[in-house]
Amino acid sequence: MTTLLNVKDLRAYYGQVQALHGLSFSLNEGSLTTLLGANGAGKTTTLRAICNMVRSSGAVEFDGKPLNNRSTESIVRFGIAHVPQGRGTFTTMTVEENLQLGAITRKDSAGIVADIERMYAHFPVLKQRHTQQAGTLSGGEQQMLAVARALMLRPRLMLLDEPSFGLAPLVVRDLFGILGKINREDKVSILVVEQNAQLALELADQAYVIETGRIVMSGNAKDIANNEEIRKSYLGY
Amino acid sequence: MSAAEDVVTEAPAVEAVPKRAMTLGTGTSLVVLAALIIMPVFVKNFIIFQMTMLLIYGLAVLALNILTGGSGQFSLGQSAFYAVGAYTTAVLMEHFNVNYALTLPIAGVVCFGFGFLFGQPALRLSGVYLALATFALATAMPQLLKLNFLEHWTGGVQGLVVTKPDAPFGLPMSQDMWLYYFSLAVVLAIYIFSVNLLRSRSGRAFMAIRDNEIAASAMGVDVALYKTLAFGVSAAITGIAGSLGAIAVQFVAPDSYTITLAISLFLGMVVGGVGWLPGSIVGAAFIIFVPNIAESISKGLSGAVFGVLLFLVIYLVPHGARQVAILGQQLAGKLRKN
Amino acid sequence: MELFTNQVLAGIATGAIYACMALAVVMIYQAIDHLNFAQGEMAMFSTFISWQLMQWGVPYWAAFVITLAFSFVAGIAIERILFKPLVKAPVLTNVAGFIALYAIINSSAGLIWDFTIKQYPTPFGSSPFLGSQLISTHQAGMIGVTVLLLLGLYFFFQYTRIGLAMRAAASVPESARLVGINTSWMIALGWGMATAIGAIAGMLIAPVVFLEPNMMGGVLIYGFAAAVLGGLTSPFGAVVGGFLVGVFENLAGTYIPGVGNELKLPIALALIISVLVVKPAGLFGRQIVKRV
Numbered sequence: 001m002t003t004l005l006n007v008k009d010l011r012a013y014y015g016q017v018q019a020l021h022g023l024s025f026s027l028n029e030g031s032l033t034t035l036l037g038a039n040g041a042g043k044t045t046t047l048r049a050i051c052n053m054v055r056s057s058g059a060v061e062f063d064g065k066p067l068n069n070r071s072t073e074s075i076v077r078f079g080i081a082h083v084p085q086g087r088g089t090f091t092t093m094t095v096e097e098n099l100q101l102g103a104i105t106r107k108d109s110a111g112i113v114a115d116i117e118r119m120y121a122h123f124p125v126l127k128q129r130h131t132q133q134a135g136t137l138s139g140g141e142q143q144m145l146a147v148a149r150a151l152m153l154r155p156r157l158m159l160l161d162e163p164s165f166g167l168a169p170l171v172v173r174d175l176f177g178i179l180g181k182i183n184r185e186d187k188v189s190i191l192v193v194e195q196n197a198q199l200a201l202e203l204a205d206q207a208y209v210i211e212t213g214r215i216v217m218s219g220n221a222k223d224i225a226n227n228e229e230i231r232k233s234y235l236g237y
Numbered sequence: 238m239s240a241a242e243d244v245v246t247e248a249p250a251v252e253a254v255p256k257r258a259m260t261l262g263t264g265t266s267l268v269v270l271a272a273l274i275i276m277p278v279f280v281k282n283f284i285i286f287q288m289t290m291l292l293i294y295g296l297a298v299l300a301l302n303i304l305t306g307g308s309g310q311f312s313l314g315q316s317a318f319y320a321v322g323a324y325t326t327a328v329l330m331e332h333f334n335v336n337y338a339l340t341l342p343i344a345g346v347v348c349f350g351f352g353f354l355f356g357q358p359a360l361r362l363s364g365v366y367l368a369l370a371t372f373a374l375a376t377a378m379p380q381l382l383k384l385n386f387l388e389h390w391t392g393g394v395q396g397l398v399v400t401k402p403d404a405p406f407g408l409p410m411s412q413d414m415w416l417y418y419f420s421l422a423v424v425l426a427i428y429i430f431s432v433n434l435l436r437s438r439s440g441r442a443f444m445a446i447r448d449n450e451i452a453a454s455a456m457g458v459d460v461a462l463y464k465t466l467a468f469g470v471s472a473a474i475t476g477i478a479g480s481l482g483a484i485a486v487q488f489v490a491p492d493s494y495t496i497t498l499a500i501s502l503f504l505g506m507v508v509g510g511v512g513w514l515p516g517s518i519v520g521a522a523f524i525i526f527v528p529n530i531a532e533s534i535s536k537g538l539s540g541a542v543f544g545v546l547l548f549l550v551i552y553l554v555p556h557g558a559r560q561v562a563i564l565g566q567q568l569a570g571k572l573r574k575n
Numbered sequence: 576m577e578l579f580t581n582q583v584l585a586g587i588a589t590g591a592i593y594a595c596m597a598l599a600v601v602m603i604y605q606a607i608d609h610l611n612f613a614q615g616e617m618a619m620f621s622t623f624i625s626w627q628l629m630q631w632g633v634p635y636w637a638a639f640v641i642t643l644a645f646s647f648v649a650g651i652a653i654e655r656i657l658f659k660p661l662v663k664a665p666v667l668t669n670v671a672g673f674i675a676l677y678a679i680i681n682s683s684a685g686l687i688w689d690f691t692i693k694q695y696p697t698p699f700g701s702s703p704f705l706g707s708q709l710i711s712t713h714q715a716g717m718i719g720v721t722v723l724l725l726l727g728l729y730f731f732f733q734y735t736r737i738g739l740a741m742r743a744a745a746s747v748p749e750s751a752r753l754v755g756i757n758t759s760w761m762i763a764l765g766w767g768m769a770t771a772i773g774a775i776a777g778m779l780i781a782p783v784v785f786l787e788p789n790m791m792g793g794v795l796i797y798g799f800a801a802a803v804l805g806g807l808t809s810p811f812g813a814v815v816g817g818f819l820v821g822v823f824e825n826l827a828g829t830y831i832p833g834v835g836n837e838l839k840l841p842i843a844l845a846l847i848i849s850v851l852v853v854k855p856a857g858l859f860g861r862q863i864v865k866r867v
Contacts, residue, residue: 051753076755088750090743092861101743104736105755153754252665305667361852365610369803370848372796377841500674507671540682547675548657555664 004029004157004189005050010058012042012049012213019045020056021213027157027191027206032183034200034221035193036235037210043193044085046210047159051075051082062157077105081150085161089142089149091135095126098134098145102152112152119148122178140171147175151182158182160192164199172196176203197235201225209234251309251447254512254559261515261562273421282413286485287525289417292424293481294521298505299431299514300474306512307435308467309447311364314355314371315475315502317378318348320494322476323483324382327397328390330484337402337484341423344480345473352472356465363450375499382491396490399483420481427474431514434470443467508550510559519558523550582825588710590821591717592783595776596791596798597805597813598724599769604807605745606765607658609669613676614773615795617653619788620680621646621774622781623688626695635698639778643771650770654763662759684788695781717779724775725814741765793840797824800847806860815858820847 005027012020020042027033035043049056051072060067067075076082081102090098099119103112120127123144129137134145143163150158160179164172180203183190194200201207201221209217209224217230224230231237261269277285297319304310325344329335335343355374362370382391391397404415434440442463445453454460483489501524508523509516531542554560599618603611621642628638657676661669699716732738744751744761751758776798777791784790801820805812820843827842851857 053749053752071757072752073755073757076753082753084749084753088747088753090746090750092746093739093742097739100736100739101751101754101756104740104743149754251667358848358852361855362848365807366803366848366851366855368610369799369844370851373841373844373848376796376844377838380838380841503667504671504674507667511665511667537686538682540678540685542682544675544677544679544682547671547678551664551668551671551675552660555661555668557668 001028001030003027004031004063005191006059006061007046007050008059008061010046010049010056010060012045012054012056014045014054019054019213020049022058023210023213023215025208025215025218027189029156029189030183030187031206032180032190032192032204033206033208034204035191035208035210036195036197036200038236039195041210042213043210044161045213047082047084047161047191047193050159051080076153079153079156080159081153081155081157082159083146083150083161083163085165087142087146089134089137089145091133093134094131095134095137095145096130098149099126099152102149103154105153115152115154119151122151122182123148139166140168140175143167143171143175144178147178147182151186151188155188157189157191160190162193162195164194164196172199179203197231198225198237251305251511252556253444253448254306254510266515270425277414277417282411285411285413285417289413289420289485290482291518291521291525292417292420293478293485294502294505294525295518296424296427296478296481297475297502298509298517298520299428300471300478301502301506302509302512302514302517303431303435303443303474304467304471305506307440307447308443308464309450310359310464310467311368312371312468312471313368313496313499313503314374315471316494316496316499317374318352318472318475319479319482319498319502320378320382320489320491321351321472322348322479323489323494324391324397324479325476326480326483327399327489330399331397332390338419341477341480344476348476348479349469349473351476353465353469355472356468359468360461360464371499372496375496379491379495382494391491392489394491396488396493398488399486401484401487416481416485420485423477423481427477428514431474435514439463439466504547508547508557510557510562513557513559513562515562516558578829579826582829583822584710586822586825587818588714588718588821589783589825590801590818591714591721592776592780592794592817593797593801593820594814594817595717595721595724595779596773596794597801597817598721598728598810599773599776600795600798600802601805601807601810601813602728602769602772603765604802606741606762606769609666609673610799610802611769612670612673612795613680614769615791615798616677616680616684617646617650617770618773618777618780619791620684621649621770622695622777622786622790623684623788625774625778626693626781626786627688629696635696639698642774642778646774647767647771651763651767653770654766658766659759659763681788688788690787690789692785692787695778695786697782701782713782720775720779721814721817724772725810728810737764796840797843800844804847804850804857806857808861809857809859812857812859823847 003026007026008024010020010023011018023046035046037043045054048054050060050067052067052070052075053072062078062080065078090101096116099116103115106112125141126145126148129141134142137145147163163175167175176199179190179192182188192200192204201224204221207219207221207224208215211234217224217234276288297315301312301315304312322344325347326340329340329343330337359367359370383394401412401416403412404410408415435443442458445456445458446460446463450460505520505524509520527546528539528543531546532539534542599614600610603614624645625638625642628641629635633641658669658672661672697713697716699713701711701713704710704712704715732742740756741761741764744756744758748758780794781790797820801816802813804819805814805816823846824839824843828839831842
């Protein structure tokens with residue numbers, strides 16, 4: 001099992017305020033890892049720091065290559081797709097344009113067309129709405145679109161920031177099912193940040209818990225889910 | 238979410254100046270004031286005249302700082318208010334023999350009304366749209382002043398000559414020196430008023446509107462009232478500056494108050510540091526002296542040299558003179574520690 | 576009634592100038608969210624370059640193409656060298672930068688080519704268009720070029736990959752970066768395109784207003800007004816806005832008493848602002864919903 005992502009002693013700052021205080025964790029290729037923690041713990045900041053969207057220090061390595069002083073867009077080109085909080089949909093563009101944008105850095109037009117069809121197969125509702133303006137889609141549909149857009153990159157690693165946010169439980173189950181499928185069949189490694197710990201732990205194989213900018217717990221997702229003490233102290237259920 | 242809409246969560250277009258940094262410290266202020274009081278004794282009349290113009294333009298930039306730096310409303314139209322103040326004074330002095338000192342508060346009131354009225358339609362505009370509207374006002378003003386049916390009062394294209402007052406009570410000083418001290422007193426009074434205004438409840442209302450209009454309105458700030466009030470106050474102060482300017486320069490004419498003046502005042506605000514009241518005088522110094530420096534460097538390319546100097550300033554200190562003052566403060570702090 | 580129709584038609588003809596300029600304005604606005612006060616001067620400078628080339632014997636269309644290429648590159652260069660360093664600076668500081676650029680370009684043009692007005696040729700000739708007394712062949716040519724430009728831009732933005740990338744970068748810059756788009760270069764590209772479009776506007780306008788360093792002053796303001804009227808997010812709106820501004824200007828001059836040449840500008844602006852008070856996003860602009 002090769003290490004795909006290695007984060008060492010990551011610190012991140014919003015202006016004068018320090019949000020991450022020396023975070024360290026790693027991800028193996030092919031794994032589906034979840035990052036858990038309460039509001040304000042630093043989960044979103046971690047994802048943003050990996051993509052260099054926030055001032056940070058420390059070492060982040062992807063596939064052995066350091067990501068530290070690179071621009072966000074060049075980090076993306078390494079094969080990291082980030083689905084941000086709020087989905088970041090291009091609301092004024094059509095569903096299909098959003099998918100095309102996911103693949104904008106790729107040069108193989110035939111491959112792109114084929115992949116768009118694959119996305120429509122994964123997410124039939126997107127095919128129905130493919131000429132609609134993305135902003136008119138429901139929350140759940142936009143989340144599907146965001147995931148599909150990320151997949152259009154043919155990423156090796158997908159980062160998802162609270163994909164369940166604002167979605168009905170059934171929709172979340174559907175979505176998580178698809179994420180599991182993508183991880184297993186398309187071999188996309190996934191790092192998903194979630195507040196909904198229970199669902200996330202069902203989906204993931206590895207888990208980390210963050211509290212005030214530090215990792216306080218790590219291990220196998222099933223073990224953590226079965227450990228009542230940990231669940232009560234850190235995850236609130 | 239409507240398909241035709243863009244949802245925007247904007248950062249405020251005008252950045253906030255931290256409250257404790259809004260003015261110079263008491264010590265520094267007193268030193269500056271002492272320098273301003275003593276200076277005329279040592280220099281020639283022409284320099285005194287230039288210093289007077291410095292104070293006057295500083296006052297106009299201060300007014301813009303209250304409007305833009307305080308309430309976040311853009312204005313490229315301050316030259317219009319300046320002109321109205323100037324002409325009010327000229328007309329009152331020359332046609333109605335009103336004492337020059339009395340014309341100032343009258344000009345202030347007239348311009349306040351004018352600014353307050355202009356603020357009404359401006360309520361629905363912001364950012365680039367408001368800039369365009371104020372730009373229209375500025376370009377219209379010289380033409381309005383040239384209108385035929387006003388010529389009897391305004392003197393048309395020629396304008397009006399204004400008599401410079403003598404020092405009162407037979408004081409042993411030249412007209413220039415008297416006017417300098419008079420202007421200094423007016424500017425000081427208005428400066429103190431402005432600082433207190435920005436620290437008061439109204440000032441906080443202005444700044445709430447500047448930082449986040451929707452939130453301010455949700456918190457119960459009467460946005461319409463305060464926005465028009467800001468325009469009114471800013472116009473009044475600019476008008477008083479215009480009055481002083483008319484007396485100092487000794488004439489008023491439509492082409493003295495063009496869009497170039499409005500743009501200069503805007504540049505003065507940026508160079509001084511938006512929203513930083515003490516910076517107004519630094520900005521005024523920039524717009525008075527740098528064009529002259531540019532011309533002495535190269536007559537044919539004076540505009541280009543000015544542009545280059547302006548670029549240098551905004552590269553070195555994008556936040557204007559306020560940045561320099563903060564650096565100075567930090568240095569002073571370090572020296573004191575050692 | 577006939578006077579009215581004539582003035583409207585004449586207004587449309589002059590409006591082509593503003594429409595062309597407005598396209599350049601919208602182009603830059605899409606890229607950087609600001610109005611660039613120096614755009615008129617850049618267009619003027621480009622026009623002078625083409626004039627100079629023709630003085631050196633280069634034929635019109637060759638000079639036109641060379642000038643376009645030069646303008647495109649110059650626009651990118653100006654953005655990279657002068658304005659990229661100001662990206663983190665406050666908005667008002669950037670505006671001061673545009674004013675500085677205005678001064679530099681205007682003054683340099685004055686020094687290089689002096690302020691006497693020069694004749695500038697038109698490839699369309701100046702005879703009456705289809706026998707009409709109101710529109711000359713040049714004005715018809717202007718309208719034609721503007722419409723072609725609009726179509727070209729539409730095609731570029733809707734059907735090319737780079738057009739899609741530019742739209743994305745302007746729309747949601749953070750998401751654009753997350754799909755790998757270099758948003759900084761998209762801004763530079765926007766500047767390059769806007770400068771080239773401005774050059775076209777300048778080269779079309781110069782035959783009518785005569786070539787001199789201050790020729791674009793009024794035109795730029797009308798261009799801004801037209802772009803704002805049309806809705807700053809819509810190239811189509813910009814062109815419609817341009818024609819409307821031309822018509823407003825003409826009608827104001829004809830029908831409002833006492834309005835000579837000097838008051839036409841403020842009156843036209845006042846009319847536009849009245850429209851904005853009613854429809855703040857312009858005629859075809861997208862409604863911007865502001866969230867706290």
